[in-house]
Amino acid sequence: MFARNLWYVAAWADEVTTVPLARTFLNEPVVLFRGTGGSVAALEDRCCHRALPLRHGDVVGDCLRCAYHGLEYDLNGQCVRIPGQDKIPSKARVKAYQVVERDDLIWIWMGEAEKADASKIPAYPWHRDSKWKYRKNTYLIDADHLLIYDNLLDLTHLGYVHKQTIGGDAETHFAATTKTTRTDNGVRVERWMLDCVPPPTYTSSYTFGTDRVDRWQEIEFEPGLVRIFTGAKDVGTGAPEGNRDGGFGFRGLNAMTPETDDTTHYFWSAAHNFRLDEPSVTDEIYRNIVITFGEDKEIIESQYRSMKRTPDRPFIDIGFDIAPVQARRLWAAMIKAESAPAPL
Amino acid sequence: MFARNLWYVAAWADEVTTVPLARTFLNEPVVLFRGTGGSVAALEDRCCHRALPLRHGDVVGDCLRCAYHGLEYDLNGQCVRIPGQDKIPSKARVKAYQVVERDDLIWIWMGEAEKADASKIPAYPWHRDSKWKYRKNTYLIDADHLLIYDNLLDLTHLGYVHKQTIGGDAETHFAATTKTTRTDNGVRVERWMLDCVPPPTYTSSYTFGTDRVDRWQEIEFEPGLVRIFTGAKDVGTGAPEGNRDGGFGFRGLNAMTPETDDTTHYFWSAAHNFRLDEPSVTDEIYRNIVITFGEDKEIIESQYRSMKRTPDRPFIDIGFDIAPVQARRLWAAMIKAESAPAPL
Amino acid sequence: MFARNLWYVAAWADEVTTVPLARTFLNEPVVLFRGTGGSVAALEDRCCHRALPLRHGDVVGDCLRCAYHGLEYDLNGQCVRIPGQDKIPSKARVKAYQVVERDDLIWIWMGEAEKADASKIPAYPWHRDSKWKYRKNTYLIDADHLLIYDNLLDLTHLGYVHKQTIGGDAETHFAATTKTTRTDNGVRVERWMLDCVPPPTYTSSYTFGTDRVDRWQEIEFEPGLVRIFTGAKDVGTGAPEGNRDGGFGFRGLNAMTPETDDTTHYFWSAAHNFRLDEPSVTDEIYRNIVITFGEDKEIIESQYRSMKRTPDRPFIDIGFDIAPVQARRLWAAMIKAESAPAPL
């Protein structure tokens, strides 16, 4: 059961080319392609003739041609050519999904067509901001997407899951001041670890002026993604008061799109705001995230298999579950609203 | 749901030796073997003692001995020895299937025993004809067998699926004259492409006298197999009128036997009628078919997965579907006849 | 359907260390670990917080700490620490299973807790006896555990399945005198092959005084394991009368613990009572068993797949099935007793 009336990330913009890209979203097989005119389209990945997935096809102009018997579909899914015959039945078409290219991402609308509103697409301007450099990847996670939100919204696991990498000492994380607030459309967590030792992943690419820093973590959830802004500055140089210039700043995009009931596309990017001209720094930060997310992936997938085995057993909540629990309530409310009968 | 009352190909004759060969047909596990006397038998692949598949056993004379506790079965499936005891219960037997060796093939009858009639076995004399040379293979296709008939009966896909190999230009295929006729027991398609350029797979092994040829494709379907006879001769030398001597002639056997609901044994051979003394020519023609069928296999298996996902969605038919649709009707009629109550 | 109220082998003692060992028994995922104090515990492999399997965790003192958010469980499954909070809900606990370390094995009780009685644990003193040397292994068999009992209790298969290894001539095995008796808690088979040629696996590590030997096989079944005592002595030197000193003696432990309905843990050891100071002899005997059990594994797993396909079809019994049939009756009676309503 997924919320459908929201924009999900379908792909990185540079993944969608004139070579068709097949991806399943919310259990529906979709084929993405870019016409030779540059427009992006997302069609149902099933030819209406004999069901061959269109992923095998070729882009011909602004059409996708089925690899089996050559039917051609335009960007709207309408069949515009049937080899060997002039008449094209009006039913010869496949479903088309609305897509928007923005912030280096392709966003897709899997819900009720008339409710799609491109102005509601979550912003992620840092992909286009010259003060930031980023690298990105796409993972397939063998777990329900909600487990990834749980993980991202609860940063106390850093001290356990990531004790060898970005985590550092577990006690530091429990001692952090944590403020959780509801936003218009999501949940926001702000944490401060004042006067602490920076973790190895910070010092490996950034040189602080002192041994101790003020360290922050801001996590913004809205359905479809989590923005993470973390960083640190020399202790006592004004970070908590709002001046974060000149420190170590990291921005992470985490966009989750359900593939099936049991699997999730995880699109992530890692951006930094210092040493912008040194690709090796960008690479080093990226590599740290690869390691970190690899640790999370192993935990989350094992956790999901365990949950699937006993789906009805209750959990014991603990204090740090506030933000994840709020996010889950928000999803549940969306799903409930979508399944409610329309107002009179 | 399979038609059962017909002869299916079970194996190539040289595949069946004194080393048992296990194969599933129509969801039933069968073990084929050749007694030391040369006779071929096909038994249920399950020992009646403790269910061990007999495939693990040894041929001893004209018997198959179970690998676990040594029960021995004769060619008719009757247990004729139980180690350590003299009395053999009459129930100690396994099912035996009727098999016939003909045209280098082993044919099996999976239907009602009393309806088996070896004179109804489809002929394929070219395996034994000194004017033809052939090579063969056995594929397992992850798809319903009907999809393979669809593929073989509609040669317009040559221009798309096989554009790099036997296909050549797609438009040539649409422009071909096509005559589809019902035969006693099947469907026959005859196509002519007059005054056209021969495809690369023809010219790679045969030297025509001119640049342009008259090219034919004859496809004969009957339940269980499709015979394909294709070829070309120098343009205007009488091929359409019936004189095909001296040209490039190819005969393909395509025998499909359902393994399970989702998988099909595909036995095929490729024969040619020129340069018979040059094994490299036979090999070259065989290799072209390997490549071609590899392309078909990928398409058909992907198509089948797609169909399985949405089994109840209708298809849009196009003009070229005549022969495949007729063949499917014939199968449906056979299945209906088999499930009808017996006449009074 | 498993009998639960008996002690099953869970692991070899040296497999259980401060690195958690995850194993499923009777369809229940369990994690075994050894506290730093040396005690062994077996807990449900599912954290009560968010279901992460505890196998990922770390042993901290005599506790197991969950790898995700750090909850700590003691040897009894009680949660004794929740990071970041003082109060621990009483429901914060996981199931603990009773375990006993004995004879180099860890035994586990998966049944009703109040019925566990460590004095009922089957004895296997030869692991701790200086007159015997052994090597061991743990296999996972893709079959129901009862098929392994069938195999071990019927040694006529030696002449077929193991004709290349420990079997030797099949006729020798049928000619053996076989005595099958019910014991208090199981079945005992005693077989003698007098004045016969010793099999290659005997002569490869032991030099007899003569060409012919008296050979014995004693098989003791009780639910959970089979003890095998086989050997041979120079013909006519008193073995059948009870004097087995100075011959070739072999003791095999075979302990089967269901993992799931379809898979079984198979713990086995191979001990011998001669040339005790020569590790190469112990290795040679071990290697012979590895080969032999590999042959059995292939047969048993194939047999199980075959049985699963047609679960309701009956079997034909033969004379040598007496002991296996008795053992199966004993299991059936245990299962029936466990599912019976408690007495008033």
Ligand code: FES
């Ligand atoms: S399946 Fe697409 S054109 Fe036939």
Ligand code: FES
């Ligand atoms: S299973 Fe075939 S003889 Fe026992």
Ligand code: FES
């Ligand atoms: S899942 Fe174990 S501590 Fe959270």
